[in-house]
Amino acid sequence: MNIFKISYKNLARNKLTTILNIVLVAFGVAILSILFLASDQISNKLEKNAKDIDLVVGAKGSPLQLILSSIYHIDYPTGNIPAKDAYRLAHHPMVRRAVPLALGDNFNGFRIVGTDSAFVNLYGLSLQNGVFWQKDLEVTIGSTVASTSNLKIGDTFFGAHGLTGNGDIHKQHAYLVKGILKPQGNITDNLILTNIGSVYKMHEEKHGEIDLHPNLPDKKEINDKQITALLIQYKSPMSVVLFPRMVNQSTNMQAASPAMESARLFSLIGVGIDTLKWFAILIMGIAALSIFISLYNAMKERKYDLAIMRCLGASKVKLFFLVLFEGILITFIGACFGLLAGHLALEVIGTFQESSQAKLTGLTIIRQEGYLIWIGLLIGAVASLIPAMQIYKVDIAETLTKDR
């Protein structure tokens, strides 16, 4: 028997009210924790994947789309650019490293990326098993690809046309797995890497079929090789201003900066995040109000309990903390449930997410969540402050002598 047990027993006696208050607090905390976790994980992913990439050059269109498709592998590419022009840019004196990308196919939703060894150096990839791709139709797969699709070295598979789905399978050529990457903690875990030649081969074959009918312009397009995008790393930061302007003005391609576009993306989804945040804060406010009202109303009945405890020797301060502790206990339990629910919800969202590239997980903890518990405790204390002060008004003699 102690002050905690008295609080706990009293809360247990008023089950429904207690549950309502806990649910309110938990709901608010859960929304906030999902927001914290999701925005932390998304910004983390954005940063990590774009770490060493200063610029992306691709076909004209939306710069955000270009960034999303060629760095984060989420959206569709803006189109293709002539390989000739791209290689000219790659050898520009301001460029330290240029990585060509040829996109267009997938295997079970994992994108097949045609590229060269510069890609390996850009992302600092290392192998878990096997070797990097060398010849056409050889691939090296990311660790997530290997674990989810159960591909091993020596296995073969067919790619499908498009970036998602298994609709249009390239049955003419099978890819051969030559190596598996170590988990890198970035987008490359979800990619299938091969050389650009393989991607051409797939599509030449496809067009070859059409070629049975005489179709000259089409054939011409294939002979003028194309790639999807070029990832560029500058030699010096000085190029930040000059190089993109040069690309945008003097070529038929566009240059997009990952840093600028991620900032723009964040400002776009920021409105939604802010709205949700205020919604959660509103719910927490309602929770505080509800705790306040239920404790305040209960004081009418508890007046007798508190008077008898005074009579048995408890000081006013002790009882003040007893009531305060009850409010804090509710919000503490609520905050714990809320965090649990938030993590669980995010993990469930993660498993239902289609794009494997931007998967969210509820299995991590971040520091801001600790603040949520403190905020919960604070709300409990504030909400129970006025009810607790009633202790100082209770006239024990009158309360206990009067008939109930």
Add this chain to the structure above:
Amino acid sequence: MEQWLLLGASGSGKSTLLNIISGLLKPTEGQILINNTELYELSAKRMDRFRGKHIGIVFQRPHLIRSLDVLDNLELAAVMAGLKIDHERNLAVLNDLGIADLARKYPDQLSQGQLQRVSVARALVNRPDLLVADEPTSSLDDENAAQVIQMLTSQAKENGAALIIATHDQRVSEHFTKTYLL
């Protein structure tokens, strides 16, 4: 130890006097001495402590904490007075009052007579020097009233506590020799 009956019509000030004696109500003048302690010279906090340790109070209504069971209600008396919980003492008191089988029952499950007995037990667990009862029998039937009075007198004697009972209940007066008419 002496046992006194405080008699008087309602409104004559019995309860007020008892409240003053128990340290619940500060008198406008005069002093209360218990074991050579001047009650109203203590600080508020120390007076609460003193009351918890040395004075056992039984009210007209049992005033048990409804969220706690009988045994917890007894333990509460020790905890609030800052004393150690004496589990055996609690059981012994319940046993003496013939309500040992109610130890794990909640106040909602008990009758008026049983509740009043529990409140007597609660007043006794801390071995008080003074047992004060304010109209302890007014809401009880004859049988229960007689039992409660009998318990109060015998338990006060056994525990070496002085007893003051305030009442206007004629059924009580036959048990006492010393009465003070207000």
